[in-house]
Each structure stands twice: as structure tokens, then as C-alpha cells.
Amino acid sequence: MTDDPDFAHAVPAARVLRRARGRWRLVAFVALAVAVLALAGRFALPGSGNSDHVARIVIDGVIATDPGRLDAIEAMIEDDAVKAVIVAINSPGGTTAGGEELYDALSRLREVKPVVATIAELGASAAYMTAISANRIFTRRLSIVGSIGVYYSHVDAGKLLDTIGVDFDKVQTGPLKAEPDLDDPMTGAVRQSLQRLVDDSYEWFVDIVAERRGIERDTVLELADGRILTGRQAVAAALADAFGGEREAIVWLEQQWNIGEGLPVFTHYPPAEDGLAQLLRYAGGQALSLVGLGGGSTNALDGLVSLWQAENLVD
Structure with missing residues (x-):
């Protein structure tokens, strides 16, 4: 034994610290277990025992092509x-190909079963393209809807590369191959080529809005300048049908299709995200959101984009 008074005080302090750490570990474990159980109830696997139900598919974040999501829709x-x-839509949009993929898949689904879209905070650009595949669109009065349009973005880093002494060279089969290039300004010919690309995608977008929403094409063109609308404005312009969310969607299914009364609503996920994988992804996303890192990045999008870009719009 030592007669050092500092050591005598340090020993019980260390014991208290160990006990405190043990208690916090227990609290953390219990909290995690409660969270997993709560999420398991929220994300119950659909169709257990092939029981009749209303399926929910969630479209959130930035939209891109997704084979797993297609598989989930085909399974439905x-x-x-x-x-x-x-x-259930809450998305600013994404790639035009991703929006088209969802529109086509949900249109096939609509041919055999009623489909209702609900827009939460956001249903813009490619997300609105997704919504119009449904039989009916519900939106909150102050949701952001619309942004019908397409764009292509390009970064000219030539001056930056010159500053740091980096030079690119290439051999190409034609003047438009591999254009636009990172280290060269966009030429008139390249800009015209890309404008034709954007215009062709835009014309298709306008056509399907006019067809699905029953609006004259000239009227759609007036709305399709990239503007965003509130849910109130969208309903007034016939871009959406009614105000509400999932509860109102279920009531509509009951009244118009005699479907939904007493039936549970289960979320369907891509096969790889069933069960624990989905719980972990959701929990991880919530954790990232708490530290300001939530949400999909738009920086990795390549090609034609139909995306409303606004950061942190809050009241």
C-alpha cells in the first residue's frame, strides 16, 4: 500500500468513473434497442403472410436511376x-433519366392498380415528373411543387488548371466528341448541341404534363419556365388535385375505389434494403441529419438534370 494521499483519492474516483461508464453503456444499449424496436414497427416488412394491404413507396432525396427500386415496383x-x-414524395428532383424511369414504372403500375401520389415539403422537377404518373396528386398547401424544366451544367476549370500548371490534351473523332471539356470554354457549336439535347428532354416533359394533367399544352408551357409553386398554386393551376397527405389519400381510395378501409399501409423497399439494412440506413441518415450532413448530394449528378436547387429553405 502507498501512503500517497493523491493515490488514495484517485482509486475511488476511478471506481466511480468505471461505474458511470457502465451505466452510460447500459443506457445507450437500452436506447438503441428501443429505437430499433420503434423503427421495426415503423418499417414493418410488407405483405407478411400475403395479407391484403396498401403499399407505400417512398421517393425522397435526389432521384437517379435505381434498379432495386424498379424491382420493388415490379413486385408490387x-x-x-x-x-x-x-x-410518398419529398424530393427536389434529380436526373431526367431517373425521373423518366420512375414515371414509366409507376405508369405500368397504374394500369393494374390505383396509384396516389402525396407531396410533402418538395415535389419538384423530376419528382413532379414522378407524381404525374399517379391517378391523383395530393399536396400540402405550402409544399413546393413544379419546377418543370431541364438543365445541363458544366464547369469551365481552364483558368484554374492554367494557374496550377496542369494542361490537358486529347485526340477526338469529331469536334463534338468529349465536349464540353473541363479545360476549355464552351464553343458555340457545343452550346447549340447541348441546347438541342435540353430542348428535346424539355419537350417530352411538357408533353407528359399536358397529357397526364389534362391541361392545354400552351398553358403548360406558360407554367414550365422552371418556376416553383406552392401547393395552393399548383392545385389552382391543375398541376395537383387536392390538399392533404396520406390520410386524405386513403380516404380517396376508399371513396373512389372501395379500397383501403381497414387495410394496413406497409412501406415497400428495394430487396437489398429490406429489414435490418433499411433500419440501419434510416438510423444512419437521422444521425447524419443531426450533425448537418443529411440529404443527398447533387454534386455527383451527371448528364441532364431536372432538379430544383435551393438549400435549407425554412420558415
């Missing part, structure tokens, strides 16, 4: 237990 088409589908 084939699943007799799925009586109707709610498409």
Missing part, C-alpha cells in the same frame, strides 16, 4: 396482396 405489380399504392 405482381403482388395480388397489394390493393393500391401510395407514392
Whole structure:
């Protein structure tokens, strides 16, 4: 034994610290277990025992092509237990190809089962393209809707590369191959080529809005200048049908299709995200959001984009 008074005080302090750490570990474990159980209830696997239900598919974040999501939609088409589908949208849009993929897949689904879209905070650009595939669109009065349009963005880093002494050279088969280039300003010919690309995608977008929403094409063109609308404005312009969310969607299914009364609503996920993987992804996303890192990045998008770009719009 030592007679050092500092050591005598340090020993019980260390014991208290160990006990405190043990208690915090127990609290953390219990909190994690409660969270997992709560999430498990929220993300119950759909169609257990092939019981009849209304399916929910969530479209959030930045939209891009997704084979797994297509598989989930195709499974809903084939699943007799799925009586109707709610498409829960909260997205600023994404790539035009990703929006087209969702529009086509949900249109196939709509041919065999009623599909209702609900727009939460955001249903813009490619997300609005997704919404119009539904039989009916519900939006909150102050949701952001619309932004019908397409763009292509390009960074000219030539001056920066010159500053740091980096030079690129290439051999190409034609003047438009591999254009626009990172280290060269966009030429008139390249700009015209890209404008034709954007215009062709835009014309298709306008056409399907006019067709699906039953609006004269000239009227759609007036709205399709990239502007965003509130849900109130969208309903007034016939870009959406009614105010509300999932509860109103279920009431509409009951009244118009005699579907949904008493049926549970289950979220369907891509096969790779069923069960624990989905719980962990959701929990991880919530954790990132708490430290300001949530949300999909738009920086990695390549090609034609139909995306409303606004950061942190809050009241």
C-alpha cells in the first residue's frame, strides 16, 4: 500500500468513473434497442403472410436511376396482396433519366392498380415528373411543387488548371466528341448541341404534363419556365388535385375505389434494403441529419438534370 494521499483519492474516483461508464453503456444499449424496436414497427416488412394491404413507396432525396427500386415496383405489380399504392414524395428532383424511369414504372403500375401520389415539403422537377404518373396528386398547401424544366451544367476549370500548371490534351473523332471539356470554354457549336439535347428532354416533359394533367399544352408551357409553386398554386393551376397527405389519400381510395378501409399501409423497399439494412440506413441518415450532413448530394449528378436547387429553405 502507498501512503500517497493523491493515490488514495484517485482509486475511488476511478471506481466511480468505471461505474458511470457502465451505466452510460447500459443506457445507450437500452436506447438503441428501443429505437430499433420503434423503427421495426415503423418499417414493418410488407405483405407478411400475403395479407391484403396498401403499399407505400417512398421517393425522397435526389432521384437517379435505381434498379432495386424498379424491382420493388415490379413486385408490387405482381403482388395480388397489394390493393393500391401510395407514392410518398419529398424530393427536389434529380436526373431526367431517373425521373423518366420512375414515371414509366409507376405508369405500368397504374394500369393494374390505383396509384396516389402525396407531396410533402418538395415535389419538384423530376419528382413532379414522378407524381404525374399517379391517378391523383395530393399536396400540402405550402409544399413546393413544379419546377418543370431541364438543365445541363458544366464547369469551365481552364483558368484554374492554367494557374496550377496542369494542361490537358486529347485526340477526338469529331469536334463534338468529349465536349464540353473541363479545360476549355464552351464553343458555340457545343452550346447549340447541348441546347438541342435540353430542348428535346424539355419537350417530352411538357408533353407528359399536358397529357397526364389534362391541361392545354400552351398553358403548360406558360407554367414550365422552371418556376416553383406552392401547393395552393399548383392545385389552382391543375398541376395537383387536392390538399392533404396520406390520410386524405386513403380516404380517396376508399371513396373512389372501395379500397383501403381497414387495410394496413406497409412501406415497400428495394430487396437489398429490406429489414435490418433499411433500419440501419434510416438510423444512419437521422444521425447524419443531426450533425448537418443529411440529404443527398447533387454534386455527383451527371448528364441532364431536372432538379430544383435551393438549400435549407425554412420558415
